[in-house]
Amino acid sequence: EEVRAAGGRPRIVQLTGATAAPAIQAAAGEGAHAVVVACGSGLTLAGLALGFKRLRREVRLIGISVQQPAARLRPWIVEAAGQAAALAGIAERLSPDDFVLLDDQIGPGYGLPSPAGIEAVRLAGRTEALVLDPVYTGKALAGLAAARSAGVIGPGETVTFLHSGGTPGLFANAAAFA
Numbered sequence: 667e668e669v670r671a672a673g674g675r676p677r678i679v680q681l682t683g684a685t686a687a688p689a690i691q692a693a694a695g696e697g698a699h700a701v702v703v704a705c706g707s708g709l710t711l712a713g714l715a716l717g718f719k720r721l722r723r724e725v726r727l728i729g730i731s732v733q734q735p736a737a738r739l740r741p742w743i744v745e746a747a748g749q750a751a752a753l754a755g756i757a758e759r760l761s762p763d764d765f766v767l768l769d770d771q772i773g774p775g776y777g778l779p780s781p782a783g784i785e786a787v788r789l790a791g792r793t794e795a796l797v798l799d800p801v802y803t804g805k806a807l808a809g810l811a812a813a814r815s816a817g818v819i820g821p822g823e824t825v826t827f828l829h830s831g832g833t834p835g836l837f838a839n840a841a842a843f844a
Contacts, residue, residue, distance in 0.1 A: 698725055699823040702813070703830055704806035705729040705767065706776070708739050710830050712747040715765045719758045727765040728818065730809030732802055733776040736769040743767070766818065771809040777801050777835075779842045782808035787836065788843070800839050802832025 669675070705711050711729040718725055731739050740762050747760040773780025783804035790796040790807055798804045810827055813819045 697824050698826050700726040700728050700819055701826045701828055702728045702730060702806060702810045703828040704802050704809075704832065705731045705739060705743075706733045706802065708734075708743040708767075709746055710828075711765060711767070712743040712760070713750070714828075715743070715760050716747040716751055716756065716758065719760065719764060720756060728810075728813060729765060729767045730771050730806040730813075731767060731769040732772060732805045734769070735772075736767040739769070740767050766813075768809055768813060768818070770812060771805040773805065779839050780805060780808070782812070784842050786811065796829070797833055797836065798829070799832040799835030800842055801835040803829055804832075 701714065703710055703714065708729065708731075711727060715727050718727065729739075729743070733739070734742075743765070744760045744762055751757075751759055771780065771782060773783060779800035783800040786807040787798045787800050787804040790798050790804075798807060807827060810819070810825065819825055
């Protein structure tokens with residue numbers, strides 16, 4: 667109302683994961699132990715973490731950074747979720763302990779393919795007909811595999827991999843697959 671009174675046109679900006687959390691909870695099922703998602707800006711992870719916290723859903727959220735070191739990205743995620751919660755009138759607030767953030771898949775840099783990301787794209791396409799890209803979702807899937815190897819994801823745990831976009835990066839990096 668304040669923005670309108672000042673002659674502006676307000677817009678509602680959603681924190682993606684917060685509105686998606688119920689659907690992801692249903693897709694993951696009650697037995698899911700973890701949800702893995704790529705993190706560029708961290709907003710999807712922030713929304714998911716806030717949504718799951720609000721739903722009181724006990725699932726480990728694992729973000730795979732494709733852009734920023736975890737030490738830099740973690741406070742952004744907590745701050746963005748806090749701002750969104752305040753705007754939406756949500757009492758819950760995130761802490762850095764509400765999610766896991768891994769940054770070992772950034773590779774040569776943001777928007778640049780990594781060997782692990784390329785291999786993950788090939789594996790997902792060959793075995794599951796899943797289309798990923800080597801700079802975003804491919805790095806996230808490589809991160810999921812690395813998290814499993816490092817024991818972050820235990821044997822027998824059920825994991826949901828959230829494919830949150832990035833497919834145009836496959837075409838922009840077609841030479842990496844030639």
